[in-house]
Amino acid sequence: MQKITIICVGKLKEKFYIEAAAEYRKRLQRHCEAEIIELPETRLGDRPSDAEIRQALAAEAELIRQKIPKGSAVTALCIEGKSCDSETLSRRLAEFALAGRSGVTFLIGGSFGLDEGLKRQADWRLSMSPMTFPHHMARIMLLEQVYRAYQIAAGTKYHK
Numbered sequence: 422m423q424k425i426t427i428i429c430v431g432k433l434k435e436k437f438y439i440e441a442a443a444e445y446r447k448r449l450q451r452h453c454e455a456e457i458i459e460l461p462e463t464r465l466g467d468r469p470s471d472a473e474i475r476q477a478l479a480a481e482a483e484l485i486r487q488k489i490p491k492g493s494a495v496t497a498l499c500i501e502g503k504s505c506d507s508e509t510l511s512r513r514l515a516e517f518a519l520a521g522r523s524g525v526t527f528l529i530g531g532s533f534g535l536d537e538g539l540k541r542q543a544d545w546r547l548s549m550s551p552m553t554f555p556h557h558m559a560r561i562m563l564l565e566q567v568y569r570a571y572q573i574a575a576g577t578k579y580h581k
Contacts (some may be wrong), residue, residue: 422455423452438557442457478535486539491521493526498530
C-alpha cells in the first residue's frame with residue numbers, strides 16, 4: 422500500500438477545514454496510508470522584508486526536510502509548478518510506485534510559500550492553479566485530488 426504524506430506549514434483552525442480533511446483521510450484509508458504533518462509557521466510582522474521572508478522560509482524548510490520520509494518522492498505545491506489534470510495525477514502516483522518509491526510526500530508552504538531550495542530539491546513541482554488559494558484550502562483540495570486519483574486508478578464512477 423502506497424504511503425501519502427502531506428507536510429503542511431500551518432495548522433488547521435476552522436472546523437469546516439478540519440472536518441473536510443478528516444473526511445478525505447477516512448476515504449483514503451482503503452487506498453493508501455495517509456499522514457498529515459503540521460509544522461508551525463514562522464511568525465512575521467505585518468510588513469516583513471524580503472530578507473526576513475527568506476530567513477523564515479529557510480527555517481521552515483529545515484523543519485520540513487526533517488519530516489520527509491526516506492525514499493519518498495517529493496512533490497512541492499507551488500504556483501510556478503506545472504499544473505495537471507486528475508488523470509495525470511493518478512498516473513503520476515502510479516509511476517512513483519512503479520519506480521520503487523516507498524511513498525509520495527506533498528509539501529504545502531505557509532502564507533509565503535516554500536523555500537526556493539526546497540522546491541529545487543523536489544522530484545516534481547505541482548501547481549493546483551494559476552489562482553492563489555489559502556494554504557489551508559490547498560490542503561483540502563490536494564486531499565480530494567489524491568482521493569480522486571485513487572478512484573480513477575480503481576476505475577470507479579467517482580471521477581466523471
